[in-house]
Amino acid sequence: MSALWTTTVSSIGSDAQDMFEAGVFILFGEPVPPALADVSIVHRDASSAARDIAPGDVFLVGDERYTIDEVGEIANSNLTELGHVVVYVNQPDQELLPGAILASGADPVTPAVGTRISFTEQ
Template identity: 35%
Template sequence: MIESKVIEIGELVAAFAEEKLLVLFGPTATAELRSICVIHEFNKQPENLLKPGLKMEIGGQTYTITKVGDAANKNFDELGHISIYFRTGENEILPGAIIAEPEIYPAVKLNDTIRFHQ
């Protein structure tokens, strides 16, 4: 199991709730990105972790990854960056994004633990 601790929540993160989009980024995020991101820190480095069927626990809710963009694992491994869409019906998935179900936007709080497991 890979875990990550939420260490900062940007002031504009809540504005993306309507879009059902959550942007995660590691501690190296720039000042401009921090306002729209949930900044998190891994307990151990992931390696090609993201794949359909993987479970993700965020804010007390368990999600299942259904789609993974072409660059998602590389970005997540190197930068801790991933855009998570909690909605379906997208024709094209963005390279650095994943889609997860159910379509419920997570209630993320400071110091929460995000867990990834089978």
């Protein structure tokens, strides 16, 4: 597997646990807008994207793997410009929003500060 984009969790919003339990990861690079800080996985030191993320690629949160099923039309540009993307896990009825990614895999887990998050080729 070749990494397409990697980062490190710098903080977890106080309401982010509720989002994980609902199958939603909201990533936002530092500095994060205050309105989104409470629900986001805030990260730092993100790498440049090697290429656009596409269906079939893998979203890794620590050791947990999620297969990318669909990618919204502005998800890659938001990730590159803001470090921001919303990943919906195991939600096949979720409408694909322009800045979102739909993925499938294990039940979402709560990452810890310092956890590596990445998108990789299959």
